[in-house]
Amino acid sequence: MTMASLWFWIVAVMVTAYAVLDGFDLGAGAIYLIAAKEPDERRKILRAIGPVWDGNEVWLLAAGATLYFAFPRLYASSFSGFYLPLMMVLWLLMLRAIGIEFRAHVESAMWQEFFDVVFSVSSILLAVFFGAALGNVVRGVPLDSSGYFFEPLWTNFRLGAQTGILDWYTVLIGVVSLVTLTAHGSYYVALKTDADLSRRARGFALLCWPLQFFLTCSGFVATYFIRPAILANYEKHSVGLLVPVVVVASLGAMLWANPSGREKLAFAASCFYIAGMLVGAAFALYPVVLPARDQQYDLTIHNTAAGSHGLAVGLMWWALGAALAVAYFVFVYRKFRGKVELGEGHY
């Protein structure tokens, strides 16, 4: 495997880690207003994600910076091309962070109600935006010979030569993402809380399951319809067949584990489902990193990677940094393990 391929998979794994980790706190935000009725229940949800959400979000930053370092041309082209939605994502991330962190500073029902809505709505919108972003990458963007593009927010919702951020396909993937993360967050809340709240979260996850199943199938069909080449890598490398196996098995595991009260297994299955979907998408795209509507302008790992010396050196510190990061995560999640209790501390 070449250096550029290795970094392709490193970035893919980091994005996957982000989706699995921040995914559950985004999902917890999505069900927050409906699943948690009492102020104490809301505090429980916040306490379940409070000590970890910021660390989870660092995976997004670290993945972005790693992308910058390993594939500067991809970073330059995609970040300027997706300018408008990225700025909106930034604003939503801000609102969401202050929703979580500033809510508990004032003991006033109105203050907290306001930030409850800020937190939940921004979580829902972020889940949709991230899905739509993935949809854009899979669908391809109007790159030209300059290696750059600029997408408006929408054009006519069809897949023409000049696409917008939103069209029927990216909206569909946005909905897939929202439902997936809502289920993911529900499993997490069920795992981390008790009594009525936990039961309600399980009920939410149960409701999500058929939707998730239906959307997984239609997402696949739609993707095949707009980009038949997605199966090429799977035909070439049979190891890719693990992906549908993981996805189907984890869907099955969720369906079985959730009603029977196996909260850990259900949450773990949801993690595997998300990882399977994202790794599957990366596997299908490889070695393309950002497809163009006109195939000759595709950005691939070959025409976007940084110099090989830099990539080789980066491997050293990246391995060290990743090992440290995993160690911190294990430590922190162990410290805050078990069901949350109210009483002491913040949130």
Place this chain on the structure above:
Amino acid sequence: MDSALLVHRLHFAFTATFHYLFPQLTMGLALLIVVLKTIGLRRNDPVYNESARFWGKIFGINFVLGVVTGIPMEFQFGTNWSHFSLFAGGVIGQTLAMEGMFAFFLESAFLGLFLYGEKRLSPRAHWLSAVAVFAGSWLSGYFIIATDAFMQHPAGYLQAPDGTVQLASFWALVLNPWAGWQYAHNMTGAAITGAFVMASIGAFYLLDGKWTEHARIFVKVGVIAGCLFSILQIFPTGDAQGKQVADHQPVTLAAMEGLFQGQPKAPLVIVGQPNDQQGKIDNPIEVPGMLSMLTYKRWNAHVQGLDAFPKQDWPGNIPLLYYSYHIMVGLGTLFVAVMVVSAFLLWRGWLFQARWMLWILMLSAPFPYIANTAGWMTAELGRQPWLVYGLMRTEDGYSKAVSAGNGMFTLLGFMGMYTVLSILFLFLLRREIELGPVAGHELNPMKAAEAR
């Protein structure tokens, strides 16, 4: 100037300036909180522990704003400066990605433990989490400075055939000599902000007759740290940073000092307005020979003026650069004066009764923010017209795909968003100050007591 270029420059400058209001305090406070926690642990003194907890809350509010305003900085390299990212990403991507891997993970993991895990951890482990947060935030500062150092004084790179720069030597990049002094100068600046803010709130409590036991600790720690770092700020770090500029960016030095004509026995302009049309300083008050002395340690050394360089290599906005630099230096001098006098009064045991000095300390809090901002403006305006010194001009680096209109739209969006954040920030800060160090540490003491 091309309007898209102007918009993208303002976009980055505005978001960076606003962002840095928070990290300069959190980096400074992280150090002081470690000091408070260490003393609290060693003496087993609850007042020190309560003080650390109080400042932990102030730190927490600032940290959240530092995080949310920091994420756009990382994004903007790609969104607004994509041609620069393509050009230099192979090099500065290293330091930026290292910041994520080494600093952000460390900081974010241990901040939660530090702020909310005190009851789950032993006192020593909780102290360690404070040290980890401090280490993370100061490490983060280093990677950013190393990135900026590459833009100020490129090192460790080679020019690739496709026109980009790529990494040639990792250690030359990470240990760029420019970064060492700039980091020291910047971090003493952050420590000054932390010290002044701590002393300021302590002075407020003393003047108001509230929380006096804690307030004395705030003032004491703030004044001792403030005195130490204000002096370090000027010597050796400021002096060495100035020398670095003189050696590697002589045209920048000339513009900062308003020296239009090169000369031996160059004077130091204390006050005066640069007139870049006529190429002279209006209404100057100068110290003859002083600039030569400060720069080369000889009274009659020749200092190059702006006239020694082609006009297209002059920093674009000389008056703004000159004023930023003079404001930074002027305030830095005042900080030494304020803190040395306060330290003297503290040593004599008069400070807590000296209301006039407490008033000065209380009202001084905004000025380190101004000085730090002016310092960064000096560094970055002084780098102009280069984006990467000598390698890429600013006008070649912005995102050509993003129009001025779209840039203006999001700039206005940020301005609106940051106005909201500012109002929330001031509101919450005032609230924490009002609640004070003991009632403030539990959000609802009644409820917390019941639960125990």
